[in-house]
Amino acid sequence: xxxxDQPQTTEDELKAAFHAAQAATTAYAxxxxxxxxxxxxxxxxxxxxxxxxxxxxxxxxRLRGETMAALRALNAxxxxxxxxx
Numbered sequence: 001x002x003x004x005d006q007p008q009t010t011e012d013e014l015k016a017a018f019h020a021a022q023a024a025t026t027a028y029a030x031x032x033x034x035x036x037x038x039x040x041x042x043x044x045x046x047x048x049x050x051x052x053x054x055x056x057x058x059x060x061x062r063l064r065g066e067t068m069a070a071l072r073a074l075n076a077x078x079x080x081x082x083x084x085x
Contacts (some may be wrong), residue, residue, distance in 0.1 A: 018070040025063040
């Protein structure tokens, strides 16, 4: 049973959280890719551009996890709303 004192999160808030997390993930990936292109500009450096350092890979995975958690929360909310109808 939900806590009556806790305000309910609306679908719009959950959508906004998902879109914000998705945008943060995309922005980070774009930033890293741009830096890698500057660091390794030559055509034959494609492998170096595509191999991210472990700390950058870890940050991308963390951001992807936040995006997926936001999506799961949105889907759970929709399922709960459908069950109440």
